[in-house]
Amino acid sequence: MAINSVQKVNYLGVLSSYKMVEDGVIKSVPLDAGNTDYQEILLWVDAGNTIEEAD
Amino acid sequence: MALILNGTTGISGTNALTGVTGINSGQIGGRRNIVMNGEMKVAQRSASVTGLGSGSGYFTLDRYRIGTNAASAGRFTMAQVADGPAGFANCLKLTVTTADTSIAAGERLIITQRFEGQDLQQLNKGTSSAEQVTVSFYVKGNAAALYVCELFDSDNSRSITQSFAVTTDWNRIELTFAADTSDPLNDDNGNSLEINFWLHGGSTFTGGTFAVNTWNDYTEANRYAVANRTSIFDATSRTFFITGIQMEVGSTATDFESRSFCEEYDLCKRYYYQSYDLGVAAATTSNAGSVMLNVITGNSFRYNIYFSPSMRASPTMTFYNVEDGTAGEMNIEGNGGSNPEAIAITFNSPKRAMLYNTNIGIAGNYYFHYTALAEL
Numbered sequence: 001m002a003i004n005s006v007q008k009v010n011y012l013g014v015l016s017s018y019k020m021v022e023d024g025v026i027k028s029v030p031l032d033a034g035n036t037d038y039q040e041i042l043l044w045v046d047a048g049n050t051i052e053e054a055d
Numbered sequence: 056m057a058l059i060l061n062g063t064t065g066i067s068g069t070n071a072l073t074g075v076t077g078i079n080s081g082q083i084g085g086r087r088n089i090v091m092n093g094e095m096k097v098a099q100r101s102a103s104v105t106g107l108g109s110g111s112g113y114f115t116l117d118r119y120r121i122g123t124n125a126a127s128a129g130r131f132t133m134a135q136v137a138d139g140p141a142g143f144a145n146c147l148k149l150t151v152t153t154a155d156t157s158i159a160a161g162e163r164l165i166i167t168q169r170f171e172g173q174d175l176q177q178l179n180k181g182t183s184s185a186e187q188v189t190v191s192f193y194v195k196g197n198a199a200a201l202y203v204c205e206l207f208d209s210d211n212s213r214s215i216t217q218s219f220a221v222t223t224d225w226n227r228i229e230l231t232f233a234a235d236t237s238d239p240l241n242d243d244n245g246n247s248l249e250i251n252f253w254l255h256g257g258s259t260f261t262g263g264t265f266a267v268n269t270w271n272d273y274t275e276a277n278r279y280a281v282a283n284r285t286s287i288f289d290a291t292s293r294t295f296f297i298t299g300i301q302m303e304v305g306s307t308a309t310d311f312e313s314r315s316f317c318e319e320y321d322l323c324k325r326y327y328y329q330s331y332d333l334g335v336a337a338a339t340t341s342n343a344g345s346v347m348l349n350v351i352t353g354n355s356f357r358y359n360i361y362f363s364p365s366m367r368a369s370p371t372m373t374f375y376n377v378e379d380g381t382a383g384e385m386n387i388e389g390n391g392g393s394n395p396e397a398i399a400i401t402f403n404s405p406k407r408a409m410l411y412n413t414n415i416g417i418a419g420n421y422y423f424h425y426t427a428l429a430e431l
Binding site: 019027029032035 | 369
């Protein structure tokens, strides 16, 4: 599984989740350190990738 | 038959409980099997998926993860099939469809079940009272083979391994693993321990020295280094069948503890749930089980989905258009999948997800499917 992109999603102006595209599939990732996709996003950022700002 | 009750040696006699001094304590009493879906009853995602081998993940039977470390040329089908020893209706079957005899260093194929540390405190791992753990399971294959069963302590990067032989007949394997007085497992909802069934490995995992039934800080090269090991990818005729997996405290493999489908399904839903019917793959065009919400006026909605039982952690949610299976959206009723709208989540917890969209274009009835994933 490969992360294609990650974008912030804001609810009423506050970061509420990440929109992650993985192998072309859009997923909603919660801001929960116990969530393995959230952990993957942190590793993805550590690897030099950038989370896009919210629309 | 006469039974003799002896407080020291247990109950003696034919078919007695040797060594058991009470039937309401120790491993004979109560719920024993730590493994979930050991009878291979629950397969929410799909009963069968072909062409696996290029990546890791959960594909068919709940709680069983396929692990690969580097892309192998080997390919296989993973399926829940109606086969098993007496008393078992189903098993997990791997069927090799593309062989790979040119094994790159980093290749591996393992079947894994991961456990939360808070469910393992009875092992007393990392204390002077640490318990032995016995893993038992039924296996068979198309031909004789030798594979490895590993307990991997993810909290402390420690490992213990034993090999097991497979024949063309169903056999029950019983492996008692030594107690580990070093390094306790975390008492939380994270991944603390894995059962790994090694079926294939490159030199990264085979280049060292195999240690039999000894806990060690893990060395990658030792994990599948057993002599005369088999690679399941050595021929397209290879098959591997497994069911009745049990892990219990103590040195005895007791009879398999069968649980109802409902019990197993509930246990599995802590880690994965889908609105699709059981076995219907996500992204399938299907209305059965979908969620409907009505946007009467205005341009927004809020909708709560409650998880029962609570999930292990706030889940990743993926939404699907009911009418064409497109991910990341919901569809308006009877519109053939056109005019879809996005769904986002907020204020998520293991108990509830709040879905919303504040920019809906058309009022009406919207449908969507979802998956909620909180695997370890």
